[in-house]
Amino acid sequence: MDIVDKIIENINYLGAIALFVIGLRIVVLHSNLIKRIMGLNIMGTGVFLFFVSIGNVTGGVPPIIYPDSSGAVYINPIPSVLILTGIVVVVSITVYSLSLVIRIYENYETIDQKELSRLISEEANDH
Amino acid sequence: MIIEQLPIINLLLFLLMALFIPLLKRKPFKITLILGFVVLGLVFISSVYLLWYVNNVGIIIYTFGGFEARFGIEFVVDPFSALFTTIIAILAAIIYIYSSGDATDGIEKTEYGRYYILLFLLLMSMFGILYTNDIFNTYVFIEILSITTCAIISIKKKKDTYTSAFRYLMMNELGSLSYLIGVALIYMATGYTNITLIGESMSNAFQAYQLNIVIALGFMIIGLGIKAAVFPFHIWLPDAHSSAPSTSSAILSAIVIKVYILVFVKVLFRVFNLEILNEMSISTILLILAGVGMIMGSVFAIAQKDVKRMLGYSSVAQMGYILLGIGLLSFEGLRAAFFHILSHGLMKTALFLSVGEIIFYKKTRKVNDFDGLGFIMPVAMGVFSIAALGMIGLPLTSGFISKLNLGMAVLDKNQTIFLVILIISSLLNVIYYLPIIISAFLKNEKYHYRLESIEKTPRTMIAPLILLGLLIIVVGIFPNQIMVFIESAVRSVMP
């Protein structure tokens, strides 16, 4: 079973892509605003998983160097660093969009995109 | 050497200004304004000096922490980044003076402090994007830019700004994450994040992993295309730009989307190279997107009744012009595109600021209400007319020069069909701009407005408008002096 071996070997990449696509689907197709933000988070973690899998080394150890640990194989540290930055960025975006959701709910009494567009077009016709 | 430190000092000046605004909260607001103006002036002087320096002495490479460039993060100031940071500094200073005229429409007084914090962070991120030579660092700067652009829309506490800001944020994030996965694929194939090093190893990587590089380029193009409002991804733009406060609209439409297209240029020509682009026939795709955008943007603009929405759709069409120049992948094309970035920046700023003044005093955004305005607000309407004529492409304005260059670049590549599209698009521009000018200057006003309102207009609002009008004409009459800098910028991007 060659294909199964191949899938298991690349499971992290495949998972990362799957999460990216699922997140994209939630952001694009879902009409609930909070769900869309969650989709964005899922997309983000998908990309991060992709990054971290690049740096992974089978049998490696985390890149913390002790004087007596010579000979160990370390994983690639760069992707981890990039991800640490990325996680915090996604949180900031999430919070800002959540604050917008609160305001939208306050003004329109709904957090559903379809209903929202209906209300907005009605308002535009009134004027 | 102090000159080497100037790029980082520019960024730190913006950052420290933003950090100190909350501390000045209890002081009168005028102090903040003057301090901000001093900061902008210093940055402007240093960017002009850098522009002179890189064109006459040599490019500046600055590495953080004293490490080699490949281990740390690198700033590169070359004719390209120096030119566009100078343009941004000029436009930002003009918009800043205008906004200090106490007429940032729709923003509450208590929010002024936050508005200027966001403005300076926005400027900082744009300067950083242009200076940096690291694709991941670019991503982080892009995220600062995304949050600040959305925030200067939603700062106007209106119902519709929240929804349009939310939509803009979602689109922006899709763009950023697409860009980030492009970065991941490139990192996977080459192992670098420094743009110069990637560019050197890209040909080998392309030989080995062709499909992946194509996908990476696709993700990056789509991601930056969403942010730059390239035609099929423009849907967020009209809402966002029309509901924002006038000064924010000017910044968004005149500067921010241009910055994304400049990142686009950097990615196309520095991360990837001309051989790969030709092999993938990316030119055709870009040209088709540009052509459709040029026509459809103008057609949508004709249908609008709201002035600011109309200007927003007009931006979509103008991004098509810029993309056309880039898509030709030739020296002339890129030159025309860069010149159009400058001239469209000037014209769109003038249009949005003059419309902002009209909205501020007349409280109307309907195109039909502009009758007779030329007599009541001669300065605003005059500048509006100059800029609109520039958009149409009349001689003696900067718009004419950019269209001329674009037409010649198109002919140079034997793409005659795009010349036809260019002319059609200009004619469509005539359809939506000219009636406004005619009705403003030739029709009698429907209602009577008191003439005193003109006198109340603060000088800080009038002066930037006049300056912009003059700049449009000066650039249109003496384009050669600026062309020198633009040509060296093109040469630094496209070897």
Added chain:
Amino acid sequence: MNDIIIKNITRIVIPFAQIYGIFVILNGHVSPGGGFAGGAIIGTSLILYTLVFGREKGRKKFSHKASEIAETGGILIYVIVGLIGLVVAGRFLTNLGAGFPEGVIGNIISGGMIPILMIGIGIKVASTMISLFNLLIDEAI
């Protein structure tokens, strides 16, 4: 919430959580962890306090003014450290070349400016988390 069990357990837990957060920040350069993680742990403990004891008490523990100072302070530490490098060694954010204490590798005092920057990041992240939470729940609809 007016539950005596939750209140007492929170009282016991929070100091440990905060000490753990400080530990994670200070040990960032010798063990896994660092400013982001530690700052988030401290921020979460403050959020827990606000959730259990109410906004009023939470505000008293971490007032608006304090959070404002912490927010700008976190970045200012970073910028000042960077500027020291710029002045002394001619490059922004220079570490050992700018004369930050080298220390012995593996000790708490080592790595030059890295622990200082980690403290700055920690302060920044913790204060951001708590003030964002306060902003979100304070919103009066």
Added chain:
Amino acid sequence: MVILNVVIVVFLILCALAIGKIKDLLGAVILFSAYSLMMSVLWLILKTPDVAITEAAIGAGVTSILFFAVISKTKRYEK
């Protein structure tokens, strides 16, 4: 170790799909925090403890609390 890795990835994908399907937003947030926690376990398996700690604190902790706060301000059920 490989089997654990595969199981966790499958769990993550199922969680993500469930977040898309579920109508109750509160349930979605709970699923999301389980998702983040699993993610941090996966990052331990991939030997990046720094990211794992940060994800556990920020993703599973702070983000979920903020989602809860917003849902308590708005609607719980999608319709």
Added chain:
Amino acid sequence: MRKFLSNVLFIILFIVLAYSIMQMPTGANVFVPSYNEIARHYLENGATETNASNIIAAILADYRGFDTLNETIVLFTSVVAVGSVLRSTKYDKELRDHE
């Protein structure tokens, strides 16, 4: 119908991406292109150049320290942005009383 079509589209996107990834050097070993001289340099000399034993912290706060500065700025921006959207009315009142 529309939902079905879009689902098919997303599945196609997944398959294309997965297929392209399979062509890449995905093995979790030290011979992939990303494990190049830069990563090796960090692991071999990072500890002596920065005197921190956690290489991730060394890169985060030293080699790529500027990224981290930007990222704290992102946090600052988000606080300002959220504050501009949601300002607790109570805090407003405090401010007004103060003035």
